[in-house]
Amino acid sequence: MCYDRYVSICKPLHYGTLLGSRACAHMAAAAWASAFLNALMLTANTFSLPLCHGNALGQFFCEIPQILKLSCSKSYLREHWVLVVTVSSSLCCFVFIVFSYVQIFRVILRIPSEQGRHKAFSTCLPHLAVVSLFLSTAVFAHLKSPSMSSPSLDLALSVLYSVVPPALNPLIYSLRNQELKAAVWTLMTGCFQEH
Numbered sequence: 765m766c767y768d769r770y771v772s773i774c775k776p777l778h779y780g781t782l783l784g785s786r787a788c789a790h791m792a793a794a795a796w797a798s799a800f801l802n803a804l805m806l807t808a809n810t811f812s813l814p815l816c817h818g819n820a821l822g823q824f825f826c827e828i829p830q831i832l833k834l835s836c837s838k839s840y841l842r843e844h845w846v847l848v849v850t851v852s853s854s855l856c857c858f859v860f861i862v863f864s865y866v867q868i869f870r871v872i873l874r875i876p877s878e879q880g881r882h883k884a885f886s887t888c889l890p891h892l893a894v895v896s897l898f899l900s901t902a903v904f905a906h907l908k909s910p911s912m913s914s915p916s917l918d919l920a921l922s923v924l925y926s927v928v929p930p931a932l933n934p935l936i937y938s939l940r941n942q943e944l945k946a947a948v949w950t951l952m953t954g955c956f957q958e959h
Contacts, residue, residue, distance in 0.1 A: 766895075767791065769888050770864040774871045802853050809845065847907075854899075861895060890936045894929060901925035 771782045816836035865888070872884045905921035 766861045766864045766891065769891060770868055773868050773884055773888070798853060802849065805849055858899065865892065893936050894933050897932065898925060898929040901928070 768783060771779050775782060810831050813831065813835045815831075815834045868884075868888055872881055872888075875881045875884060901921070902925040905918075905925050908921075
C-alpha cells in the first residue's frame, strides 16, 4: 500500500511499469513468505516450551507473551529471542514505510497548487493513520514492562491492537467519501447536542 502511494505520487508517469501485475505478485509473495516464516519460527518456539502452569489463558486467542507465562522454564531467553525476531522483521517494514512517506511528503510539499497538495495528502493520510494505529497499539502491548501486566490490561491491549485497527480501517478509508463524511459529522453533532 505504501509503495503504491509512493509510485503514484513520486513517479506517476512510471506507475504502469513499476506496479504491473508481476510486481504486485512479487510483493504479495514476499509479504506472505516473510509472514509465514515469522509465524513458523514463533510457533516452533512456542511448541517447544514445557508448560506446567496449566493451559488456560485469560485471552480470547493465544498470544505468545501469554503462553510464555505458562512455561515451567525460565523463559527470559525465549522471550528475548521472540522479541528480536519479531522486532527485526517488523523494523524492515517500518523503515520502508518511513522512507516512502518521507519521499512522498517531500514531493507533496513541492506541489504548487493547494488543491493538489490537499488531494495528495488525503490519498496518503488514511493509510498512515491505519498503520500508525496498529503499530502503536501493538508495540505498547508487546513492549510494556512485566510489572504493568495484569489479565485485564493484557486482554484490553490485545483487543485494542487486533480488533480496533481492522474495524476502523473501512471507516478511515471511506472518510474520503464526502457523503459519508457529512453523515458522520451529522451523527456526531447530533450526539453531542443531545448530551
